[in-house]
Amino acid sequence: MSETIGMFGTSGSGDTSGFGGLVPSAASVGSSERPYGSYFDEVTDELERAYPEFSDAIEKVIVDRGELTLHVKREKLFDTAMKLRDTQSLRFEICLGVNGVHYPEDKSRELHAVYPLLSMTHNRRIRLEVSVPDADPHLPSLVEVWAGNNWHERETWDMFGIIFDGHPGLTRILMPDDWPGHPQRKDYPLGGIPIEYKGATFPAPSERRSYQ
Amino acid sequence: MTTHDSYASATDTTEGRVYSVTGGDWDSLVTEIGQTKEERVVVNMGPQHPSTHGVLRLVLELEGETITEARAGIGYLHTGIEKNTEYRTWTQGVTFVTRMDYLAPIFNETAYCLGVEKLLGITGDIPERASEIRVLMMELNRISSHMVALGTGALELGALSPMIFAFREREKVLDVFEMISGLRMNMAYVRPGGVAQDLPKGAITKIRETVKELRHNFKDNEKLLVGNTIWMMRTQGIGYLDLAGCITLGITGPVLRSTGMPWDLRKTDPYCGYENYEFDVVTTDTCDVYGRFLIRMQELEQSLRIIEQACDKLEKSEGQPVMVADKKIAWPSQLSVGSDGIGNSLDHIREIMGTSMESLIHHFKLVTEGFRVPAGQVYAAVESPRGETGVHLVSDGGTRPYRVHFREPSFNNLQATSAMAEGGMIADVIGAVASIDPVMGGVDR
Numbered sequence A: 001m002s003e004t005i006g007m008f009g010t011s012g013s014g015d016t017s018g019f020g021g022l023v024p025s026a027a028s029v030g031s032s033e034r035p036y037g038s039y040f041d042e043v044t045d046e047l048e049r050a051y052p053e054f055s056d057a058i059e060k061v062i063v064d065r066g067e068l069t070l071h072v073k074r075e076k077l078f079d080t081a082m083k084l085r086d087t088q089s090l091r092f093e094i095c096l097g098v099n100g101v102h103y104p105e106d107k108s109r110e111l112h113a114v115y116p117l118l119s120m121t122h123n124r125r126i127r128l129e130v131s132v133p134d135a136d137p138h139l140p141s142l143v144e145v146w147a148g149n150n151w152h153e154r155e156t157w158d159m160f161g162i163i164f165d166g167h168p169g170l171t172r173i174l175m176p177d178d179w180p181g182h183p184q185r186k187d188y189p190l191g192g193i194p195i196e197y198k199g200a201t202f203p204a205p206s207e208r209r210s211y212q
Numbered sequence B: 001m002t003t004h005d006s007y008a009s010a011t012d013t014t015e016g017r018v019y020s021v022t023g024g025d026w027d028s029l030v031t032e033i034g035q036t037k038e039e040r041v042v043v044n045m046g047p048q049h050p051s052t053h054g055v056l057r058l059v060l061e062l063e064g065e066t067i068t069e070a071r072a073g074i075g076y077l078h079t080g081i082e083k084n085t086e087y088r089t090w091t092q093g094v095t096f097v098t099r100m101d102y103l104a105p106i107f108n109e110t111a112y113c114l115g116v117e118k119l120l121g122i123t124g125d126i127p128e129r130a131s132e133i134r135v136l137m138m139e140l141n142r143i144s145s146h147m148v149a150l151g152t153g154a155l156e157l158g159a160l161s162p163m164i165f166a167f168r169e170r171e172k173v174l175d176v177f178e179m180i181s182g183l184r185m186n187m188a189y190v191r192p193g194g195v196a197q198d199l200p201k202g203a204i205t206k207i208r209e210t211v212k213e214l215r216h217n218f219k220d221n222e223k224l225l226v227g228n229t230i231w232m233m234r235t236q237g238i239g240y241l242d243l244a245g246c247i248t249l250g251i252t253g254p255v256l257r258s259t260g261m262p263w264d265l266r267k268t269d270p271y272c273g274y275e276n277y278e279f280d281v282v283t284t285d286t287c288d289v290y291g292r293f294l295i296r297m298q299e300l301e302q303s304l305r306i307i308e309q310a311c312d313k314l315e316k317s318e319g320q321p322v323m324v325a326d327k328k329i330a331w332p333s334q335l336s337v338g339s340d341g342i343g344n345s346l347d348h349i350r351e352i353m354g355t356s357m358e359s360l361i362h363h364f365k366l367v368t369e370g371f372r373v374p375a376g377q378v379y380a381a382v383e384s385p386r387g388e389t390g391v392h393l394v395s396d397g398g399t400r401p402y403r404v405h406f407r408e409p410s411f412n413n414l415q416a417t418s419a420m421a422e423g424g425m426i427a428d429v430i431g432a433v434a435s436i437d438p439v440m441g442g443v444d445r
Helices: A040-050 A074-086 A149-160 B026-035 B081-085 B093-097 B105-120 B128-156 B161-181 B203-225 B229-235 B243-248 B289-316 B346-355 B357-368 B409-413 B416-421 B426-436 B440-444
Strands: A058-064 A067-072 A099-102 A111-119 A124-132 A138-140 A163-165 A193-197 A200-202 B009-013 B016-020 B041-045 B057-063 B066-073 B335-338 B341-344 B376-384 B387-395 B403-407
Touching (some): A040 A058, A040 A067, A040 A124, A067 A074, A067 B376, A074 A124, A074 A138, A111 B387, A124 A138, A149 A163, B066 B416, B066 B426, B081 B403, B105 B128, B105 B376, B105 B387, B105 B403, B128 B161, B128 B203, B128 B289, B128 B426, B229 B426, B243 B416, B289 B426, B341 B346, B387 B409, B409 B440, B416 B426
Antiparallel strands (some): A111 A124, A193 A200, B041 B057, B057 B066, B335 B341, B387 B403
16 A cells, blocks of 8 residues: 555645644555454365465465455466366355456555455355556456456456456457556546636646545 | 557547547448358447447347347446545545446445445444334335336337336335435435434335335236236247356346346345345246346335335334444434435534534544545445445545445346347347346446
């Protein structure tokens, strides 16, 4: 997460609150310790049993707010997904899509893709998270595993510029086909409104002073 | 920047380069078709078409009247709501997400608020009365949404009268919404921590009367459509999608339940206290448009049952709070509905302007700055009329969301169009799409 100084995220001027020197601490979530609680231990154990490369494939296991997140290496994403879907004791037969998140401060892991999974057989939910560097935004497509990911991956390409290798037709889906850039990225320039009042202009939302 | 784009041809004018987006691929399509000897016709249906359920574009490849390939083109109603919420406080987000799936605003709001509450770790602190009101509003909303699905679905297949009856009933539900929240649609009524205001006097009585009327009037549409030979011929065996197809495409809601799978988040993963209500999950095993139609018809009755139980509970919890007790999160003012619309309650204005400086400061800070949400991510889901509405929220610890993503059931389920329509007749694609009941505001966000 980004580090900001002061209450408003601006420096030099504008902050009259007297809190200009404050540096809010950025919380980083580390890997969770066992026992994870709930069904999370069972799910990780079963995956470990079914998937010998588990320790190599899973970078982090995070249990937060009653939800389990497995951070997967992108090379192993496809295999992990197959195991999660097909192993009898796991059976995550539904993937609820993929969602991108852009962390520009997280160097060489800027783009994250998040897959919420649902097992109807066991009534369980987990989440897969993969990160890719901005310079090489390639991920294996999971359309072969869950066909319903087709449009979700197109949306994530459209909005974040993550390229899903092996996707049957990776084209823009929400924005027009000739649209430049990927709007949901944090560095995407926002337009703002060119209103001039006595020489002052109205800045874009991302550049306005605001509480952080 | 682009040299050639089959979907958007460019022409240079005195005003600069102009792109015409729609239909720009027509020339290349015609040339392509001319080269093959098969008798193929490509029909471009929509995005402005009375039968495509909104601004949906269907590209249909036909051999005679049989569809060999169906593709759905979306994005015509993309409004960037997810991006917008990143520049508003967590509470203001409600007014944006309510406009996504505009036929099910309460479901969007509730899913979003459940997510924010999970991030804040206050899920257990939400007053029971607030959850009861949420359930009441959601089930009323399910009725108004299903009424549009049934009414427009029938209209698109050429049955006009059901639409008149359906919209008549929907108006009654919207009147209740107006009485409770001041608005008929896009209410922004559910807020992080509870709901915007308590039920007004006489609301329960009005709801009970409405329930009685609705239960009586639903029979009109039943008489018109259930068992109607023409309707059954148009819908039975049409838009077939079995359980395996639904699972691999991630389909939820009535389409999934029409395969006989009793999957309903209200039962399998209860939220807002749904475990305390008695109702049945309606299923059919026909996997077709008629089955989905029957499910929606019967879900209306189940919603009425839940509303009646919610009314009983609300009568008992009269006078209890509807907002979380934590003053650092709870919206400081109660709203009230006046003769000129919705606004801050006069008592609150009197307090902050006349008697208490501290209340004024508190109000100002919470309304302009908002509250901070601890960093992390959550996924929360509710059973909307169309399936699982999921919301993925990411917070960086600030007063504004870092990322808001809606997993819209309409968006996901619309992918099934090809599977349902291909191999069928062109007239049946309308029924298939109507049975998915996509709302383009939700699809494109």
